[in-house]
Structure formats: structure tokens, C-alpha cells
Amino acid sequence: MGEVIQVKDLTKFYGPMLAVDHISFGVKEGEVFGFLGPNGAGKTTTIRMMVGLTQPSSGTAWVDGHDVMKEPVEVKKTIGLVPETSNLYGELTALENLIYQAELYGVPRKERKTQAIQLIEEFGLKEHQNKPFQKLSRGLKRRLTIAAALIHHPKILFLDEPTTGLDVMSARGLRKLIVDSKKKGLTIFLTTHYIPEAESLCDRIAVIVKGKIRVIDTPESIKAQVKETEILEIGLDRITEDLKNKLLFMEGIEKILIAENRIRFHTKKLDQITPPVIKVLEEQGAKIETINTLSPTLEDAFVKITGLDSELMKIDKPMKAGPE
Amino acid sequence: MEELKKAYFIAKKDMGAYYLKPPLISWGLMLPIVFVLAFYFRNPTGIKEVVPGLIGLTLLFSCTSMAAIVITFEKRIGALERLLLAPLNFRTILLGKTLGSTLFGLMVAVFITLILIPIMGLSVKHFWAFVLIFIFSGLAFSLLGILISVGVKEVFEAMTMSNFFRFPMIFLCGVFFPVSSMPFPLPILSYLLPLTYTVDGLKHCLLEDKGMIPLYLDLLILLGFVFLLFSLSLFIFKKRIRQDF
Numbered sequence: 001m002g003e004v005i006q007v008k009d010l011t012k013f014y015g016p017m018l019a020v021d022h023i024s025f026g027v028k029e030g031e032v033f034g035f036l037g038p039n040g041a042g043k044t045t046t047i048r049m050m051v052g053l054t055q056p057s058s059g060t061a062w063v064d065g066h067d068v069m070k071e072p073v074e075v076k077k078t079i080g081l082v083p084e085t086s087n088l089y090g091e092l093t094a095l096e097n098l099i100y101q102a103e104l105y106g107v108p109r110k111e112r113k114t115q116a117i118q119l120i121e122e123f124g125l126k127e128h129q130n131k132p133f134q135k136l137s138r139g140l141k142r143r144l145t146i147a148a149a150l151i152h153h154p155k156i157l158f159l160d161e162p163t164t165g166l167d168v169m170s171a172r173g174l175r176k177l178i179v180d181s182k183k184k185g186l187t188i189f190l191t192t193h194y195i196p197e198a199e200s201l202c203d204r205i206a207v208i209v210k211g212k213i214r215v216i217d218t219p220e221s222i223k224a225q226v227k228e229t230e231i232l233e234i235g236l237d238r239i240t241e242d243l244k245n246k247l248l249f250m251e252g253i254e255k256i257l258i259a260e261n262r263i264r265f266h267t268k269k270l271d272q273i274t275p276p277v278i279k280v281l282e283e284q285g286a287k288i289e290t291i292n293t294l295s296p297t298l299e300d301a302f303v304k305i306t307g308l309d310s311e312l313m314k315i316d317k318p319m320k321a322g323p324e
Numbered sequence: 325m326e327e328l329k330k331a332y333f334i335a336k337k338d339m340g341a342y343y344l345k346p347p348l349i350s351w352g353l354m355l356p357i358v359f360v361l362a363f364y365f366r367n368p369t370g371i372k373e374v375v376p377g378l379i380g381l382t383l384l385f386s387c388t389s390m391a392a393i394v395i396t397f398e399k400r401i402g403a404l405e406r407l408l409l410a411p412l413n414f415r416t417i418l419l420g421k422t423l424g425s426t427l428f429g430l431m432v433a434v435f436i437t438l439i440l441i442p443i444m445g446l447s448v449k450h451f452w453a454f455v456l457i458f459i460f461s462g463l464a465f466s467l468l469g470i471l472i473s474v475g476v477k478e479v480f481e482a483m484t485m486s487n488f489f490r491f492p493m494i495f496l497c498g499v500f501f502p503v504s505s506m507p508f509p510l511p512i513l514s515y516l517l518p519l520t521y522t523v524d525g526l527k528h529c530l531l532e533d534k535g536m537i538p539l540y541l542d543l544l545i546l547l548g549f550v551f552l553l554f555s556l557s558l559f560i561f562k563k564r565i566r567q568d569f
Contacts, residue, residue, distance in 0.1 A: 048569070051409065053405065053408060053409065053569050054569055055566055073411045073412070073413055074411075076409060076410060076411040076412075077411040081409050083402075083405065083409075085402050087401070087402035087403060087405055087406050088403075088406065089337070089341060089403055089406070090401070091341045092337070092340075092341065100333065100337055101410070103330070103333040104330060104333060104334075104407075104410040104411075104412065105410060105411060106326065106330075106411070
């Protein structure tokens, strides 16, 4: 499949501050591509340059074969953007907002209302369709904003921090909507600072920090970069001193951590140490209640690649003033 | 054609969201009614002479009331970004915003005119010129409001600037007394303001050609203001968007 988004040396200065630093990447048709990074990394600035809202200082961006700088109107016909703030019109109802968007995007007159009603139903907004946008909850506003971005059947959907500020259930529902949209063949470009979200939704991820892309790859390949130490966790009915002593001096085990009745073995040779460990446990009469292998997570990989504390990724941006 | 259609949709939405709301309608109607009553009670026989000025004032205030703040307001609440994301060029967005405020202004001004003309026993001469004066003036005043709206950052700045232009126009544009009776150099200023030509053109149409400037010139100059203000607004709008977004 060809690339529908091509970005080359894209750069943005805000005065002396370099927000996006000569980034280049491509997004294939039909994939979910994620930009993962902490707040202030340049994710939103990048997405805004790609949709023609912000002018780059230098570099090029091509979306669906059109140069964003030279043909912004053509680009906008084929994309939908869900910005960080749900900014539909507060005084219009949910249905009116969708119909208005359909008008602006040139959806044929006969299809506007049908399309709008279909999306209202698909996004679970039927009982709210006649409520003014400003009266909807944050989660519903976000759903409607995504629906509005899809009213004209775009080829590419841009989502800027789609689940920020939402409660757990709303965020979960939204992720499901994103997965469903992908199944329909939509190319999705999303930005997020939630590592688990990037891992669960994206086919490929670009890790961006301080305006620079550090790595672009699949979540599995990124995790594989830190696949050094693995963890074998075993839950036992009891742990005796004899057992501890036997396990401590086993070959191939770098570290043992004991918490209550669980033992974690840190090792670089998981496959090799597992059988001897189980044998020792059986010989000592310990009853194995649970057994797990804990592979390095994307969070571990992120920390290693960027050098940032993973707690930084859990901080939401302060909410901007707006319709929300 | 596609551009015009989309501009119409923007105007239609603005009419529903902003203009056809009780506060704006009452403001649009209240000002001219207050002026008419004030002049009537002051000089019942002389009020006919100020009818063109009062209609011009109505057009000015009703066209600029929301136009002057609509873009600034929408920028503040994030709604302008929604328009910028749609496949619209800057020209279409401005045209839509202008059409919305012009339509509202014309509605209010026509309503007042339809009341004033029969009550004052006036008749309309040069009917099509009369219609064109309304349309060109509505567009010019709306664009003046839009120019203010794109040029400032905050809503309160837009309101201040619009009053800075509008209220002096009441005294400089022949609304209540002729431009020719003003001391030099005020007439120079008067001839730089679009309301002067609105009032002059309406005097031709309602007061048996009592206007000072030929009617065709009033129309041409008003049209010139429309093009000038649109071009200026577009230039500043593009610059402002590039700075702010």
C-alpha cells in the first residue's frame, strides 16, 4: 500500500523556540499511525501543519497527493480533523452541527440529513441529537466531533489527543470507535501521550520528544529494542528460607525479588531458567499457584529511548478555554 | 458558484446562531426608533429631512453590531478554527461572514423604512437605485465591521473600535445636518466615510433629489468602498490567521 501522508524536513519555529525539528515520516494507506510524546513535544504543532492550520517554517507535507502549503483546500476535502478541543458550535444541536459540516464539505443536499442521522446512530447520539452542543457531556461532545470529522467520508482522519480529559468509560468507547473506523479502511493519524493507548491502537508509532522523532516502528519492534531483561513471576502457597537459599544461587538469575508469596526472577535467559526453577520448587514441596512472564512494556522502551520519566507521560495538558 | 453556496451556508448559520436572537434584534430596532422619536418630539415638521439619515444610521448600526465582533468572538471560542479546517478559502469565509451581517442589517433597515416612509408621507424615486444603495451600503458597513473584527485580538477591542468609527459618523455624514454646513476640514473627513454616500443617495431617492453628489457617483463610490474594504479585510485576515494559528 502506498503512502498517503509524506512529511519531509518539517520544521516550525515560534520566535526563537524550535517546536518541530526537521521531522520526516510517511503514513501508509489504511494504517493507524501514532505520534507519541509528552506534552510540548511538538505533536499538536505537527498535526496542525499537516492539516493546513499552521504554516511550517520549512519543509514539506503531502497529504493524499496534495501539497498542504500549495493546495490546502484540496487537502481539506480528503481529511477530517478532531482537534484537542471539541469545537463545534455550542448553540447548534448535535444534528444541526453535522448538517452544517456536511454543507461546508460539499456533501450533496440529498445525502446531508441521511448521513448525519446515520452518524448520530453509529456514535450512540440518537437521544441527544436535538440537544445543543454546549449541553452535551465532554465524552458526547468528543464523539460528536469525531462524527463531524467523518461526515464527508474523508480518506484520512487526524485525531489530536482524542481521549484527553475523558473518563475511563468514555475513553474506552472512543478507542473502540477508532478501531471500528480503521476496519472501514480509514487511515488514521493520532497523537497521544498515553503509552497504553498508542500501544493498543497503533500499527506504527513515532516517538517524538522536544520536536525530534526518536524512533518510528511498530510497538512490538520498539519493545524488542529493550528486550534484555525479562521477568518470571511465580506465586506460591508459601516461601521458606531453604527455598530462598536454593533459588538465590541458581545460574542465569540476575535478581530475585520476593513480595508476600510471590517471587520475581529477573533474567536475560528466561527460557533457560524456567525449567530448573520449577524443578527446584517442586523438589522443595512448594505449590505453584500462579506463573507469569512479564515482558518489557512499551513504557519501558519509551523510557529507555527517550530518557524521560514515564510519569511525565501521564500529565494532561491544561484544558484550553473553548466550547468544552 | 460553489464558493457562493458555501458562503451562503456560513451566513445562514450565523443568522440562526447570532443575528436572529432577541438581544440583537431589539438593539437593531431600538436605536433607530429612539432617534426617530427624539427627533419627532424635537421637531415634528422637520423630521422628514432626517429620514434618509435615520435609515442610513439604522443600516450602519445593524450591519456592524455583530460583524465587528463575530470573527474575534469565534476565534476566542475555537469556532473559527472549525471554519479554517473546512475546504474553504479565506475569501469564502469572509464573504459568508459579510453576507450574514448584511442580511441582518438589511432586514432591520427595510423594516424601519417600511414604517417610516408611509408615516412621513414620503415616496421612493429611483426605485432600483434605492435598492442598490441599501445593498451596497449594507455590504460596505458589514465589511467595515469585519475589518475591525479581523484587525483586533479581543472582543472588547472590537467593540471599542467599532464605536470609535460609528459614533463620529453620526455627526460627520450628513445624518442630521448637511456636510456642506460643517466647518473646514470636517467635510474632507466626511467624504472619506461610506455613510456620507448612503445618506446622500437616500436623499436623492426620498427627498426629491436633495443629495449634493450625483446619484450615480454615490452608487459607484459605495461599490468602491465594498471592494476596498473587502480587499483590505481579506489581506488583514490572512495575515492575522498566519500569525495566530
